[in-house]
Ligand code: SF4
Ligand code: SF4
Ligand code: SF4
Ligand code: SF4
């Protein structure tokens with residue numbers, strides 16, 4: 130390492146790359162303009178008539194959350210708080226209570242997600258050890274009040 | 289090796305080091321910054337040497353040795369990171385986990401679990417165990433303690449605690465081999481005044497306090513280093529809160545006061561903070577007073593008074609008492625007396641832990657600030673003055689958990705004063721008909737210094753419970769009163785008031801909040817660098 134003598138030679142080498150980039154500058158610009166022009170001339174809409182026409186979300190699209198149920202219809206969530214711990218927006222509020230069923234200890238008494246703070250990153254889904262929470266592809270979730278944007282347990286389970 | 293020389297030269301990870309003779313390898317290594325993992329070892333308990341996680345390689349033994357019980361010796365060579373040592377730890381971890389349920393997501397210990405930490409640091413990342421795991425009992429061991437047997441690693445810390453520290457011996461290990469688990473004898477639940485400590489020292493989530501069960505995940509809570517106000521021992525505690533609600537109290541190590549322990553009375557004694565009868569706003573003749581208007585109302589009442597007496601309580605901090613003294617002095621000719629809550633019973637335990645009979649934290653401090661006859665002669669004088677009606681205005685402090693007020697006799701006497709100003713934590717007969725009722729902070733909500741029965745000054749810090757966020761503390765109200773009385777320009781922090789106190793009083797001279805630090809100091813032991821430290825507030 131100490132007698133590494135090539136270092137001073139590297140400078141001119143990088144300097145030579147600049148003219149090459151300059152030379153390549155004109156062509157992509159013309160290509161881009163041609164592309165734009167062809168679309169203008171073709172006169173086809175590239176947007177969709179949104180409320181009337183709906184696009185199928187791409188696979189893995191992260192929209193509105195839901196809480197899943199197990200085969201007996203009980204919530205899968207065990208109130209471990211891992212989703213709320215992982216959540217970078219701190220928008221999941223959980224209060225645990227003892228589960229009435231023998232096969233688990235806890236369940237959420239309260240499970241609120243503040244959809245206005247959520248950044249739809251999907252960390253909650255990844256953190257969950259029980260596969261109890263997921264982000265559905267539902268993206269059109271307007272509401273008339275802020276209160277409606279706090280999804281509680283019942284709402285999350287019904288989705 | 290056997291000469292009277294008390295230091296021993298030995299080699300730790302290739303470096304020659306020196307330690308006092310008689311230390312264990314684990315203790316000596318810690319001095320040199322090498323932490324060796326441990327499950328069964330606890331500095332407050334006897335050495336059991338049963339978990340084997342602390343194994344290290346030694347030049348004196350063909351097999352690795354356990355560093356928690358092996359002592360250092362001249363010429364001993366210990367390696368904690370050699371292949372043998374790492375492999376030994378790895379195998380112990382794998383062994384500990386074969387029957388462990390790994391239910392960390394629903395385990396209340398998760399986040400402060402020694403097994404989790406060691407598994408992360410020293411354990412293999414997968415298990416080769418394909419058989420079914422053992423199922424052991426999950427049940428109540430006593431009114432406050434539940435056991436999740438599956439999680440128990442049979443370190444016997446809890447068993448040794450009950451044998452050696454509380455001396456009650458309720459717990460024992462039943463069954464053998466991989467079925468061993470901690471249990472109690474039928475009909476003998478674990479129900480002693482120190483039982484809660486077993487939950488703290490359990491390295492895993494096997495022992496769970498039924499009070500804290502499912503209440504919060506430990507990493508979400510805020511911690512405040514404070515002092516318990518339950519008795520005049522002044523155990524150092526950590527108050528853990530979630531969104532302004534106290535969730536649990538745990539002991540904080542202080543070898544001069546409470547070692548690693550605290551009693552259950554103090555541990556579970558915080559619910560009064562959220563009692564329905566808790567006062568949250570000031571009232572002037574039954575009308576609500578705004579938090580900012582409290583001191584004005586107080587000033588108005590005091591300035592029209594011909595003779596004023598102050599009745600203080602032993603829950604007040606030295607700073608609050610100092611403010612009362614200077615206010616009383618400037619009013620001229622005021623009496624100050626104190627009331628004491630009913631005495632409890634003293635309890636002593638074989639492990640050296642003591643629960644004091646004085647059920648209040650600051651009698652000593654109050655006597656230092658306001659005179660040794662505060663609770664005796666002065667109290668008697670005030671009693672007779674109140675009963676013959678010669679007190680025009682009484683300012684009474686009714687703090688503590690506050691359910692009993694100042695005790696039967698005082699509660700009656702308080703109502704005999706012409707005008708009454710009551711600082712109280714709870715509503716009750718002592719507030720009825722008072723001219724001004726001001727909400728008071730309870731223990732765990734106070735900022736300041738308490739002096740325990742051994743004359744040790746310790747800082748108690750406010751856990752900022754949601755309740756105490758609704759009103760200014762006495763420390764603020766009393767200082768605002770001084771501002772109204774033109775005695776002070778602006779309110780100071782508790783540290784600033786303590787500085788005034790240490791300048792005014794011999795007992796406290798030389799001490800400051802920063803010199804008392806987290807663990808406090810005996811009042812007789814003055815810090816060396818007093819002048820430089822007194823400067824910060
Ligand atoms: S998607 Fe991200 S931001 Fe939204 S709740 Fe989950 S973790 Fe939090
Ligand atoms: S991580 Fe899953 S199981 Fe845990 S609280 Fe969140 S939704 Fe419930
Ligand atoms: S005892 Fe520790 S390792 Fe075991 S489940 Fe609880 S947190 Fe996890
Ligand atoms: S209950 Fe906890 S402290 Fe007691 S032996 Fe088991 S693991 Fe150790």
Ligand code: FES
Pocket residue numbers: 325326327328329336337338339340341342343354355356357
């Ligand atoms: S800590 Fe040494 S054997 Fe358990």
